[in-house]
Amino acid sequence: MSSFNDIRISALNFYLTAPYPCSYLPGLQARSQVATPTFLINTPLYSELVRHGFRRSSTYIYRPRCDACNACVQMRVVARQFKPNRTQRRAWKQHADLKVSLHPLQDREEYYELYQRYQRARHRNGGMDNDDRDAYRTFLLQSHIDTLLVEFREQETLRMVSVIDLLSDGLSSVYTFFDPDVPRARYGVYNVLWQIELCRKLELDYVYLGYWIKESPKMSYKIQYQPAEGLQDGLWQPLQETGED
Numbered sequence: 294m295s296s297f298n299d300i301r302i303s304a305l306n307f308y309l310t311a312p313y314p315c316s317y318l319p320g321l322q323a324r325s326q327v328a329t330p331t332f333l334i335n336t337p338l339y340s341e342l343v344r345h346g347f348r349r350s351s352t353y354i355y356r357p358r359c360d361a362c363n364a365c366v367q368m369r370v371v372a373r374q375f376k377p378n379r380t381q382r383r384a385w386k387q388h389a390d391l392k393v394s395l396h397p398l399q400d401r402e403e404y405y406e407l408y409q410r411y412q413r414a415r416h417r418n419g420g421m422d423n424d425d426r427d428a429y430r431t432f433l434l435q436s437h438i439d440t441l442l443v444e445f446r447e448q449e450t451l452r453m454v455s456v457i458d459l460l461s462d463g464l465s466s467v468y469t470f471f472d473p474d475v476p477r478a479r480y481g482v483y484n485v486l487w488q489i490e491l492c493r494k495l496e497l498d499y500v501y502l503g504y505w506i507k508e509s510p511k512m513s514y515k516i517q518y519q520p521a522e523g524l525q526d527g528l529w530q531p532l533q534e535t536g537e538d
Contacts, residue, residue, distance in 0.1 A: 414473035463499035
């Protein structure tokens with residue numbers, strides 16, 4: 294870590310939240326360690342924080358600090374060495390006709406409409422399925438660091454939107470939502486593959502996919518992208534997939 298970022302990190306305050314119900318493992322209580330003030334956290338500093346296990350939601354920058362659980366493992370794909378499995382190759386071929394365009398964060402009605410459909414189909418009763426326009430903007434369209442919004446279109450039809458942070462050593466996948474009504478689509482898989490390919494083109498090392506949680510169906514899929522590393526006991530270590538292709 295550079296001396297510049299040492300100074301900046303030392304200027305931050307870190308506090309623990311009160312316990313709250315875990316979103317991923319039923320019956321457990323979670324806590325987070327939060328970095329403040331967020332206006333001090335620029336892209337180089339945030340890159341360091343991500344390497345220490347932090348993530349962001351809007352401008353809220355945190356990492357899990359639960360009292361009796363360490364199931365959340367910050368995970369990254371080693372982009373230069375990545376090799377897709379059979380399922381991933383099929384998804385890449387299936388959606389090869391999607392047209393991709395990169396944008397700064399922007400608010401468009403069709404994004405919000407797609408977001409609403411995705412939440413109601415994939416995360417009904419999860420809390421965000423009732424997000425109004427202001428909640429949506431706060432969640433996805435606020436950032437103090439370098440962030441891209443990526444459109445994926447099939448001809449002129451919007452199929453998927455992804456928000457990605459640009460880090461000093463890679464890309465950090467913030468959030469992706471897609472058309473839930475296309476039969477047999479594999480948009481989520483294609484999106485991760487596309488981010489890995491973008492990372493390679495930018496000659497960066499890693500795609501950070503957030504927290505891998507082995508016992509959570511919502512989060513366990515991430516280990517399918519190999520080779521992968523997880524931040525465990527303060528060190529980045531290989532995470533091995535144990536299942537079949």
